[in-house]
Amino acid sequence: MQAPSVGGVRLPKGSGETIRLPRGASLTDFAEKINANPASLVQVLFHLGEMVTATASVADEVLELLGNEMNYNVQVVSPEEEDRELLDSFDISFGDDGDEEDWVVRPPVVTIMGHVDHGKTRLLDTIRKANVREGEAGGITQHIGAYQVQTELEGIERPITFIDTPGHEAFTAMRARGAKSTDIAVIVVAADDGVMPQTVEAINHAQAADVPIVVAVNKIDVEGANPAKIRQQLTEYNLVAEEYGGDTMFVDISAKQGTNIDQLLEAILLTADAALDLRANPNMEAQGVTIEGHLDRGRGPVATVLVQRGTLRVGDSLVAGDASGRVRRMVDEHGDDITEALPSRPVQVIGLTSVPGAGDTFLVVDEDRVARQIADRRRARERNAELASRRKRVSLEDLDAALKETNTLNLIIKGDNSGTVEALEDALMKLDVGDDVDLRVIHRGVGGITEGDINLAIADNVIVMGFNVRAEGKATELANREGVEIRYYTVIYQAIEEIEQALKGMLKPEYEEVELGRAEVRDVFKSSKFGTIAGCLVMSGEIRRNARGRLLRDSVVIADNLPISSLRRFKDDVVEVREGFECGLTLGSYSDIKVDDVIETFEMREKPRA
Numbered sequence: 169m170q171a172p173s174v175g176g177v178r179l180p181k182g183s184g185e186t187i188r189l190p191r192g193a194s195l196t197d198f199a200e201k202i203n204a205n206p207a208s209l210v211q212v213l214f215h216l217g218e219m220v221t222a223t224a225s226v227a228d229e230v231l232e233l234l235g236n237e238m239n240y241n242v243q244v245v246s247p248e249e250e251d252r253e254l255l256d257s258f259d260i261s262f263g264d265d266g267d268e269e270d271w272v273v274r275p276p277v278v279t280i281m282g283h284v285d286h287g288k289t290r291l292l293d294t295i296r297k298a299n300v301r302e303g304e305a306g307g308i309t310q311h312i313g314a315y316q317v318q319t320e321l322e323g324i325e326r327p328i329t330f331i332d333t334p335g336h337e338a339f340t341a342m343r344a345r346g347a348k349s350t351d352i353a354v355i356v357v358a359a360d361d362g363v364m365p366q367t368v369e370a371i372n373h374a375q376a377a378d379v380p381i382v383v384a385v386n387k388i389d390v391e392g393a394n395p396a397k398i399r400q401q402l403t404e405y406n407l408v409a410e411e412y413g414g415d416t417m418f419v420d421i422s423a424k425q426g427t428n429i430d431q432l433l434e435a436i437l438l439t440a441d442a443a444l445d446l447r448a449n450p451n452m453e454a455q456g457v458t459i460e461g462h463l464d465r466g467r468g469p470v471a472t473v474l475v476q477r478g479t480l481r482v483g484d485s486l487v488a489g490d491a492s493g494r495v496r497r498m499v500d501e502h503g504d505d506i507t508e509a510l511p512s513r514p515v516q517v518i519g520l521t522s523v524p525g526a527g528d529t530f531l532v533v534d535e536d537r538v539a540r541q542i543a544d545r546r547r548a549r550e551r552n553a554e555l556a557s558r559r560k561r562v563s564l565e566d567l568d569a570a571l572k573e574t575n576t577l578n579l580i581i582k583g584d585n586s587g588t589v590e591a592l593e594d595a596l597m598k599l600d601v602g603d604d605v606d607l608r609v610i611h612r613g614v615g616g617i618t619e620g621d622i623n624l625a626i627a628d629n630v631i632v633m634g635f636n637v638r639a640e641g642k643a644t645e646l647a648n649r650e651g652v653e654i655r656y657y658t659v660i661y662q663a664i665e666e667i668e669q670a671l672k673g674m675l676k677p678e679y680e681e682v683e684l685g686r687a688e689v690r691d692v693f694k695s696s697k698f699g700t701i702a703g704c705l706v707m708s709g710e711i712r713r714n715a716r717g718r719l720l721r722d723s724v725v726i727a728d729n730l731p732i733s734s735l736r737r738f739k740d741d742v743v744e745v746r747e748g749f750e751c752g753l754t755l756g757s758y759s760d761i762k763v764d765d766v767i768e769t770f771e772m773r774e775k776p777r778a
């Protein structure tokens with residue numbers, strides 16, 4: 169049998185075997201897998217109408233198409249799968265708690281959610297302040313993104329970990345990355361306000377993630393507060409209070425006055441004990457999730473991580489997302505240095521070489537070298553995926569059109585911490601200026617704007633946004649040279665406003681027809697010089713030279729979009745003729761004009777955008 173060929177290029181021929189390629193792979197990667205010459209794959213794609221270089225990332229469907237052509241079954245591997253395989257290749261498995269004999273009880277990790285203004289922040293503050301340690305002034309002094317407090321239950325001191333970023337954003341961001349960081353959700357409902365849309369959303373999130381709920385009915389100090397009504401309302405969402413025979417604990421609190429905070433903490437522990445078996449293996453290399461990361465002027469990249477299993481120690485080699493390094497110092501929420509952190513312990517880590525994102529998993533490995541390799545591979549993969557998603561399928565025919573019609577505004581967002589970067593991206597993605605323009609964030613990260621960012625921006629219509637950060641090194645120079653626009657912001661809403669304006673500016677103008685006037689034909693002359701001249705009476709509005717006209721006969725459009733190319737009153741050329749006056753006009757070279765025809769003139773005007 170002959171090898172298949174496209175456009176005269178002889179192709180390597182598979183026999184239907186499966187080829188696994190990572191998302192964003194290049195033709196060179198593909199060629200390597202099937203022992204072919206990358207140049208021949210480039211040529212084949214060219215004949216299939218795709219122009220791609222050998223080393224550029226290629227979209228999933230293009231890889232599949234090419235595979236089909238050569239009788240290979242191409243499987244594009246998802247980033248998650250790929251990451252598992254990457255770790256596998258180092259003999260690491262994330263999420264495996266090891267030998268059950270080693271497991272010990274660990275504290276619950278709690279996220280506080282609820283409607284805006286119902287008191288989430290205040291509650292987190294009150295709990296933080298109430299937990300001043302014996303003999304220490306100030307208690308929890310540092311906002312590191314999470315903290316642990318001690319509470320006594322049945323004579324035993326037990327810790328509880330709170331994620332210190334209220335709201336669903338953090339919760340969903342982590343869940344979106346597959347990191348389950350929360351064991352219990354406290355849903356705060358203000359007793360003077362009741363169940364609101366975000367209350368429901370929070371309940372949905374928690375229930376979807378299978379996370380038990382404790383309800384804190386807040387603001388009971390406010391006059392008119394009606395805690396019983398909240399219990400009533402929540403039965404609709406399958407949250408039935410224990411006192412009504414259900415299994416959800418409700419605690420009436422005042423975050424402002426510090427009322428019943430101990431009871432709330434107790435309820436959290438009781439719910440954890442009843443619904444969950446929270447255990448982890450402390451005798452292994454630490455693994456967990458990044459809660460927050462930012463760039464500190466003095467200390468460099470700083471990340472707060474939540475240890476989920478194992479014990480994290482100073483000196484450990486660590487990889488978190490695509491950041492790696494060695495734990496130089498660990499600082500707790502009291503600002504104290506600690507040397508080891510057990511499961512459910514949040515701790516600030518100093519010593520990474522870059523800033524991981526909120527929700528990135530972290531793990532400890534044997535050697536710095538391994539950490540670096542994993543981080544490098546992840547970074548390369550991310551960049552490839554970004555490049556691939558950016559590359560549109562453009563065939564030779566519509567390349568031109570596609571270039572003219574790029575109605576996508578691409579953004580690169582850099583900021584001083586992962587929380588703001590995510591908040592900004594979220595807010596921008598919610599901008600709605602219709603279907604005609606698209607906003608895409610092609611890269612985001614914490615830290616200054618680098619040459620790498622600018623290089624990524626060069627190809628397309630990309631604006632680089634710096635939020636509380638500046639361009640570093642030669643990035644400004646490169647941007648100026650390549651005409652890449654960098655914009656700096658320190659206020660979120662300002663950033664959002666400007667981008668919204670930019671998007672609106674990209675909208676193609678919309679035109680609408682505005683009627684100018686109507687004239688009736690009273691006479692028709694033929695002139696060797698001007699062609700067919702219509703002698704008209706203007707019935708309404710005005711007739712303007714160079715406006716567009718249409719010809720109607722018995723209310724039927726005979727001809728459309730004709731220019732009023734000459735306009736005269738008696739012997740004089742005029743610009744316009746008003747209602748009630750007579751005039752002579754020509755409709756370009758159009759000659760089929762009859763007495764009693766009606767000429768309607770109009771103008772296309774740009775429609776203002778809302």
Ligand code: GDP
Nearest residue numbers: 283284285286287288289290386387422423424
């Ligand atoms: P969040 O948007 O859910 O984080 O709500 P905040 O914690 O910012 O609280 C919103 C407002 O309610 C603030 O002015 C708080 O001081 C107030 N607040 C919070 N808890 C209580 C409470 O128990 N009683 C009263 N009276 N006000 C409260």
